[in-house]
Amino acid sequence: MTGPQYNWTLTVFFFTYAAFEVPSNLLLKRLRPSIWLPTIMVAWGTVMTLMGIVTNYHGLLVARLFLGVTEAGLYPGVAYYITMWYCRHEAQWRQALFFSAASIAGAFSGLVAYGIAHMNGVAGLRGWSLSLTSQKGILTVLVACAAYFVLYDFPETASFLTTEERAFVVYRLKYQGQVADEHVHVAQADEFAWKYVRAAFLDWQIWVNVIVYWGIVCPLYGISLFLPTIIKELGYTSSTAQLLTVPIYITASILAVATAWTSDRAGKRSPFIFGYMCILAIGFVMCISSTKPGVIYAGVFIAACSIYPAFPGNVTWLSNNMAGSSKRAAGMAIQIGVGNLAGAMASNFYRAKDAPRYRLGHALELGFTGAGLVACAFLVVNYRRINAKRERQMAEGMHSGYTPEELSSLGDRALTYRYAL
Template sequence: MTVENEKQSAANVEHTLSSADKEAHDGTSAPQITPEMENKILRKMDIHLIPMLALLYLLAFLDRGNIGNAKIEGLLDDLHMTGQQYSWALTVFFFPYAAFELPSNLLLKKLRPSRWLPIIMLAWGIVMTLMGVVKNYQGLLATRFFLGVAEAGLYPGTAYYITLWYPRHRAQFRQALFFSAASIAGAFSGLLAYGIAKMDGVGGYAGWRWIFILEGLLTVLIAFVAPFGIHDSPETATFLTEKERQWVIHTMRSQSKVGGNALEDDDAQVKETTKFRTKYVKDALTDWQIYVGLFMYWGITCPLYGVSFFLPSIIKALGYTSSTAQLLTVPIYITAAVVAVASAWVSDRRRQRSPFILFFMSMIAIGFIICIASSGRGVPGVVYFGVFVAVVGIYPAFPGNVTWLSVNLAGDYKRAAGMAIHIGVGNLSGAMASNFYREQDAPKYILGHALELGFCVAGIIAAVILRLGYQRINKKRDQMDISRIDRVEAAKMGDRSPMFRYML
């Protein structure tokens, strides 16, 4: 399918979804919504949904990555740890984190998001606080493990939650708003660590301990507020009027069975896409696109975790003090957040995913090439610039990658399972990246930069393969006769239906 045909098809979809004469699932006509009213509804959802989700993820990423700030404030010396033990403390987080994401996403589908997400948030806040009072390496290892257990369900859960509210051609901007909290967390982490470290000696605790304790207590506090800021579904959203609620429900159901194609739907077809079947989980486990997408995911998240855990150390190794290194992380993350949101807005407007992902992954590769070429040559500013370029590529590429896969998985349970597998197994990259930047490689860190570059190049190749595969399948389906296909049976097939078209 050509870009022009895809855009025309998308335009037809949008027109069909908002037309007044289309049958809704309850037998009533869909509310007639003008483009201005549609934008008003989306803004209303943005205001009521995204801030709390972003805050939750900000705190999760803050609590996950603040160990990098604690490291340069004396963590290793006080706990008598080696650089290799520090790497293992980072690594152990990701094994339970990957293992528990799929069951957590299936539980989220069964339970109320306004209850499940705050519960896991409370759990990791308690673990984070306890990390501030550990006495040795074994204690740190145990708390990092249980932090992985508790945080496992948050990102895949909230990423999936967004797909229940927004049409697929509107989703990346919201994913970027939500995920930009991670880059803001990186900025806050440096600022907070700079300030909290000044509490060194208060209450008999070292400054790095207060980083864990205060940030953990903040998470616990927000966990008690979160249930009041999370709305379970469009059907129960009190901030929407009846007409607005019906439009959102109608729009999401209309795209659920064929990925947004402008086709008539019915109750039976919708029920097939939202009913739990073991088959949908098996379909996700055997779907080729998830496994090709994993290499693309690793090409982004290996650099993501490498930077989040070691950026303060990398900058400090350039010759800066600990305090200056903490502060120099801030402009990098702030710029990355702005670029991520702006690029996602353009991506939604163009209804294209892969061109933007490939562009920003190329930026990641260029950034690490600059780091490798300039390390050890007495030009710390150039190395810093290389890291800057890499991070500004990472944060826009990540939500594009997650959104691209999510909009190409049809059926609620398959999407929930597929996203959990993609993100869960994909986050094993954190276990790998935790060992890329070794103490003995400072200050050049050539091995770490080279490994990040290698994963990024592999991810670029995977993204190209994924796009070519989607194009081939779309073209094949365009030539198929679907006039005799039963729509309920097609709905059971999800994105494998001849009616489904992959977004490029």
């Protein structure tokens, strides 16, 4: 394929991927996680297996469109599933454990790709075809089939918990984020209603969070899709470039989990997100300003190791600030769905004609990171302002004019709710 054709096969995936994320999350509770998530994996693994036997550009383009449809619900579904089990001060560590699996997969993909590069001709297939059919296709289907039998649905139906434990888990999830009042006990609304979905689409914080998400995800996709190419153009062979991706992903994974643990203990999200995005910007400045391969590799290393701790923090931060399971399901899917359109943009940042320095690509990533930093600061200022206003209104007794049911239906807009910072 030509360079533009390769970029298009990367880009079209994100159109269907973004379009199907909200419907998938709305189906998750109705169809049960233990059914829906493994089914998505089976479908996605099947498409990936078939993608390994395409013979031309147009076949690959169509396969990538279908891959976006089938894979769309997995990450937002799992991210939402975690919030159905853990309170908001516990969620980021679990989100990071799941997301760091992508980082570890990136490391192992580099090693496997190095080995498969030397297997051309096995079973009459090229090395890339073997990678898609066996490593990314058939193995995914096998893991998905096992997931049907080991994945639990909801705390209230979990057979490994006692009756008292189930009641305790459900209680703490319902009342998280509320300011205690001996006369008012506000539970989060768990029933599905289209008004909560509509509220998610109209919520300002989701759309500002999308900009923060773009500031992290544009670099994430840019690096994950083009990292071996960027390293190869620094003068290394293809095999060595694959191996040099391994330490980047391993370090990023360790940092993601360690940062998430610290963030949960501190009960803060924004300082870690903002701090890592600043470091991310420094990494791209190094890539733009230097001509030395070692410095550029260090810049990419620093950038990647900042992305992986920031990403689960951003997803967790928004989930922490949406009350009501239906609104949270829709809101997280909007954030991840619209946010992943950044992948369609990032797929075209690194052009073959810009090799070996890719200054335009690095500069565009830096621009998105800067916009994300501004949006992050905007969220912090407004969350503090709203929390302070609600404190004053509570002190004046304004919440006493609402019934617990009315406060529950208001969700995170209730006077008793406090945004996490």
